[in-house]
Amino acid sequence: MRSALPPEEPNKPSGEGAEDAQPAASAAKGAEKDRENSTDKGAEKHTGNGGEATAEATAEATAEASGGGPGGEPSAADPAGGEEEQSGRRRLARSLWPPKVSRAQLTVALLLFVLGLGLAIQVASNSESSALRGARQEDLVRILDELDDRTQRLEDEKQRLDDQRTELENSSDQAEEARKQTIEKERQLGVLAGTVAAQGPGITLTVTDARGAVEADMLLDAIQELRAAGAEAIQINDVRVVASTYLEDAEGGVRVDGRKVASPYRFKVIGKPKDLEPALNIPGGVVQTLEKEQATVAVAQAEKIVVDALRRANRPDYARSSS
Structure with a gap:
């Protein structure tokens, strides 16, 4: 009779293989135990140095153990660091543009704009009011003399x-x-x-406009300057200038009270010659303005000027003398 053999243990190594497997397993266990001991020793060492070990050191050790770079930063092979850097740049760009302005900032900006505009207007007005600042000394003296003469005329009247x-x-x-x-x-x-002729000392003003650039407002400025200087009678070509005279531009010349006059424009002016001529030659005055338009201007004083252009006296429709 055959006796039954006992069952074999399926995972139990036998012979030389079993002997080789047992040292390998014990070596693995020893390595794991050594790693745990080294970690515990490192923690104890940091703790023993006056308690200066911090959570940052623990995190650094953990990062080194997990294969990261020093300082807990991701290694070059890890793309997570680049993605975080790009995300930070995008957040910075979104915070800068479009700009976010508060209501207080808008109010301050508006106030500063209004203040700057006011200062600019003030500077411009000061520049216009000081047009004579760059005039020569002799020109300023002449202007003061004209003012004194005008004051004297009023006192005489x-x-x-x-x-x-x-x-x-x-x-x-x-x-x-x-x-x-x-x-x-x-x-x-x-x-x-202008209903009677007049004669007396004065000047003649001749304006020759070869280019046709002289306009009605330039001649009107000349009339105003002459009146301000004390002109008592004015005649342009064959038209008498009075208080109601008006000028307008016309083709090939200027219309004075509806009558066309052309170049050369001849002014006959009765008044004090020493007052009339300087009034036309002041810096930036009538003569300089006309010469800028390339017109030729000639002023001559005379002891006798005859103003013989007459105007018809119109009887008023409603006004009557009260005396």
């Missing part, structure tokens, strides 16, 4: 009117004296109104 009043009050025949003064006043008003 005031004195003359005071004398007339005194004569009327002291005259034995007040009616006759009033009649004489009325005739004299009529003559003066006739000269101003």
Whole structure:
């Protein structure tokens, strides 16, 4: 009879293979135990140095153990660091653009803009008001002389009117004296109104415009300067200039009170020559303005100027004398 053999253990090594497997297993266990001991020793060493070990050192050790770079930073082979850097740049760009402005910032910007605009306007107005700042000394002296002469003329007119009043009050025949003064006043008003001819010292102003660049407003400026300098009678070519005179541009010339005059424009002006000529030659005045348009300007003084262009006296429709 055959006896039954006992069953074999399936995973139990036998012979030389079993002997070789047992040392390998014990070696693996020893390595794992050594690694645990080294970790515990490192922790104890950091703890023993005055308690200076921190969570950062522990994290660094963990990162080194897991294969990361020093300092816990990702290694070059790890793409997570590059992605985080790009994400940070995108967040920075989004925070800078588009700009986010608060209501307070807008209010301050608006106030600064208004302040700057006001300063610019103030500087421009100061520059315009100081047009004579760059004038020569002799020009400034001449302008002051003109102002003094104008003031003297007004004082003389005031004195003359005071004398007339005194004569009327002291005259034995007040009616006759009033009649004489009325005739004299009529003559003066006739000269101003252009209904009578006039003669006296003054100047002639000739403007030759070969290019046709002289406009009506330039001639009007000349008339205003002459009036301000004391001109008593003005005539342009064959048209008498009075208080109601108007000028407008026309083809090939200028219309004065509806009558066309062409170059050369000849002004006959009665007044004090020493006042009239400097008024035209002030810096930036009539002569310089016309010469900028390449017009030829000539001013000549004369002891006798005849203004003989007349205007018809128009009777007012509604106004009547109250005397």
